[in-house]
Amino acid sequence: MPTPPPLSKIQAIGLRNGLDSVGVARAEIFQSTLEDLQSRKSKGLHAGMAFTYKNPERSTNPKKTMEDGESLIVGARSYWKPQKKNDSLTQPMGRVALYAQQDHYMKLREGLETIATELSRSGFKARVLVDDNALVDREAAYRAGIGWYGKNTNLLIPKRGSWFVLGSVLTNAQYQINEPASDGCGTCTKCISSCPTNAIPSAGVLDANRCLAWLLQQEGDFPIEFRTLLEDRIYGCDDCQESCPANKFEERLQNESKQSLGGATVPIHEILENDDEYLLSEFGQWYIPKRDPRYLRRNALIVLGNSQLPPSPKTIKTIKRWLSDSDEMLRGHAVWAAKRLGLEKLLRKLENDPSLSVQRELSYKVKRNFDQKNCKNELIGGG
Ligand code: B12
Incomplete structure (x- = not known):
């Protein structure tokens, strides 16, 4: 078996190529997520969604995608942008959520591909999974120590918040895994009370029947x-x-205000x-x-x-x-x-x-x- 490139090198490649955070999780069964998917499906909270719910045994077991998979190198990419205010409307306009204003998944994929290329060059298998039905991305990111689960179910990165898309490189290279991040929500419940349709019946659970998205x-x-x-x-x-206080980063707003405004x-x-x-x-x-x-x-x-x-x-x-x-x-x-x-x-x-x-x-x-x-x-x- 060849020697995997050092993790520091893999992380540096990812960060150089558009990723904001890179961590490692073991490519093993996500048992608690399998149970969450099954129980939410049985309660109808998935509202008929397919995606990762279609085949929970597959989406919570990376080895179904790569039999000898050992590690998930998980990457997060920020999609946050300061937003233009629409003060004077002259015609009816539809509002687009921040994550969909540009193809951020493509940029995330490109960043992960550079890691995959490095692994392949060193003789390892590497497969990029982004927003794919074969993997529950948030759980991979949680296990890779990228962040914690907010009460709105989003994964939040310490000191940065949840405006991130997530994806992984599944590989048969072995790496030391990261520790999960600790909870950063505390007693805050702002996301729950701000949901216009009450789609969060309890902390960490989304009722898709009510979620406008x-x-x-x-x-x-x-x-x-x-x-x-x-x-x-x-x-x-x-x-x-x-509504999430962890997502309000005025400091970041100032630092990044040279960016073009989000349309x-x-x-x-x-x-x-x-x-x-x-x-x-x-x-x-x-x-x-x-x-x-x-x-x-x-x-x-x-x-x-x-x-x-x-x-x-x-x-x-x-x-x-x-x-x-x-x-x-x-x-x-x-x-x-x-x-x-x-x-x-x-x-x-x-x-x-x-x-x-x-x-x-x-x-x-x-x-x-x-x-x-x-x-x-x-x-x-x-x-
Ligand atoms: C289906 C899906 C949806 C569905 C359902 C979302 C959901 N919460 O399940 C809909 C269409 C509603 C949706 C909406 C959005 N989505 Co979406 N979606 C997905 C998809 C395809 C699968 C998610 C999944 O498997 N859910 C299954 C359930 C079991 O997972 P969960 O709700 O996260 O449950 C976890 C928590 O409950 C936690 N948990 C369990 N018990 C407890 C208890 C407590 C107290 C706490 C805090 C947590 C907790 O463990 C569970 C996992 O085991 C993923 C891509 C992928 N392949 O993974 C993207 C993904 C989750 N979506 C994403 C995004 C960006 C969004 C939106 C922000 C888009 C938008 N602006 O409209 C919203 C956010 C709405 C929300 N609050 O979730 C990102 C999330 C990034 C992040 N930082 O978290 C993902 C990862 C896509 C990506 N690759 O980046 N999405």
Whole structure:
């Protein structure tokens, strides 16, 4: 067996190539995570998610991916950026969570690949796993001493917080493993109380049925009870991280303020006016169920309905267009958006709509953002 490159060398390579932290875990069964996945699945807390839940025996056992795997070299990469404030909105915009504003997974993968290349050059097997269903990344990072589990389930790095993506190099090279980091949350429960949908029923447990980040990615109708709470989020949700005191690093903000500001929003009309090909080319890096752009449109219709701007002629035209679409899910969500915007007059034409789901949407009581009852806008009256 060849000699593995020293860990200090592996860490230095990772840090030089875009990683912010590198640690080592044993490539062994993650027993407690296997039990967590199984028990949460049996309680329905996974809300039908596949990912690591699809085959927990595999995602918690690195040896199912590499039979003679010995170590997981785990890397974390920061995706934090100061955020631009959208003070003067001139059109409805959808908010994108920080992690999805750029392809941070690609950069993380590139950093891990440089480690994998070094291991291969020394005669070892090395396989990079990033956001892959074959490995529960947070548990690998926890075991590698990278950080601790927050009550919001995110992994936090001491003195840096949780704005990190995580990945590993699985290798048959043997290394001394790191000690897990100790808890840094203490008695703080800000993430739990700040979740807009109460998706954290107890410390360290997420109920995906209520998590906006998952609801945006789930197939089918967007649950009616969470549509208003979605506000302007079009992809992901950062509330449980934004509320975390460990994530507030003014010092870092000052040090890094020379960076370009994060572009956190997408014009909603862009999603509702473009064709499938355009949407997949612009937003295809997001997780979209079955890669079907209708789900982007479904989400965009809710965000449009939640807009704080009074409906413009363009918005009214867009709502009308989706109220007459052949897709009953989109017609239904356009009904909801029309009601939110006080555009009930547009719904008369749908009274005899043959779709049960559209009829259900017509029967919902929806809290209005605007009152257009006395509005003489021809576009509304035109039906
Ligand atoms: C499925 C998934 C989701 C789901 C479910 C998230 C979840 N909490 O399970 C949804 C779509 C909701 C989601 C959302 C997000 N995700 Co996600 N997601 C994943 C994925 C694919 C699998 C996660 C998983 O296996 N969960 C299973 C359960 C069992 O794990 P867990 O909730 O972490 O449970 C642990 C804790 O409960 C802890 N624990 C147990 N008991 C107790 C008790 C206490 C008191 C405490 C504190 C902890 C604790 O042990 C459990 C593990 O054994 C991973 C990628 C991967 N391959 O791992 C990314 C991943 C977890 N997601 C990530 C990110 C960035 C996000 C978002 C921030 C994105 C966003 N802005 O919208 C949010 C965060 C929401 C949240 N609070 O988790 C990062 C997390 C990075 C980090 N620093 O933690 C990952 C690792 C992707 C990556 N490779 O970087 N995600």
